Amino acid sequence: MFGESFVLLSASADAGFLAKLNDPAGLNLGDIIVTVLFFSILMILLKKFAWGPLMGVMDQRAELIATEIEAAEKSRLASEQLLEEQRALLKEARENAQSIVDNAKKQGEAQREELVVAARAEVNRMKESAAIEIAMEKEKAVAAVREEFVSLSILAASKVLGKEISEEDNRALIEETIVKAGEGR
């Protein structure tokens, strides 16, 4: 059988070698032809219908993955840059806000100081004017009382003396007396 065929193959170096080869008891040349033919056809068909398209898809995928990775890398860089920018902006904004708050505080302080000073001055001014007014009123009242007292004194004196005392003649005297009386009090 098969074993024999190889024994034959090695042993038959004689003239009938090819004849022996192509013999059902030896080798089936037909099988060899059919094997090569079938395998070649299978390979060609598979390349056309199966491996070709599959390889195409796999290559496409590899390409897609490569571009995707590249794009991801790019967008990562872009976002990193953006983040850095945003961070800088935020820092700047924070500094601005801080300075604004500081300024406002300072301004407020100054304003408060100013207000307090103004209020104090106003109070002082009002106090002073009130004092002046009081003094003036007092002066006026004293003068009025004095005048009234002079008239009353003259009236009383004229009644006591029983005669008309000329106001014009004695006023100077009376007033002198009143001042003395005032001093004596």
Add this chain to the structure above:
Amino acid sequence: MNHENPSFELFGIYFNPANIMMLFITCLIVFLIAFFSTRNLKMKPTGMQNFMEWVMDFVKGIIKNNMDWRTGGRFHVLGITLIMFVFVANMLGLPMAVVWKGELWWKSPTADPVITMTLATMVVVLTHFYGVKMLGAKGYFKTYLQPMPFLAPLKIIEEFANTLTLGLRLYGNIFAGEILIGLLASLGATSAFGLAGALIPALAWQGFSIFIGAIQAFIFVMLTMVYMAHKVDTDH
């Protein structure tokens, strides 16, 4: 075990119709698997596409182990077809062997030395073809003088030894597996007692034969690429 082979003659050439039928069935199965698993291909693979892509990457890995991908890429299709073909051929004889009128019809095509030797010879002839094509005739003959000119006779013997071992290794593994399965099956067919005795070993051996069939397909493609690399790569 001593079955005759069917035979017919056409144009003075003898054919074994059983071999032709089994080769045709093998080709058909391989083609159908590959064809239907590569319908509506998607960027995000599902189901059988995943499997076929795994096979492709597997063969790609084998080639990359042996040579530069720029050189080896052209053998990708050969490698995938070869591994699928040999694997399916190895599997076909496992579930059954059909003998009709004393002639063996259903078996693994790779259990026939004519077919395995044809495949091996085809591969080796292809290595020589690509050796001449890619290195030029001068470069091709130079490889025989590497690494030492006096080793040239050994290099020539190596070519024949490679062909013989590549074909006969596959044949021997698959044929032996089928012989043992046949023996266990005939033991199981003798009596109920025989069936009980043969069941477990038969199952175990069939499982092991699947493993052997896969390993042999892998080895066949691996060695194909090793021999190819010897011929087309100048670095080795």
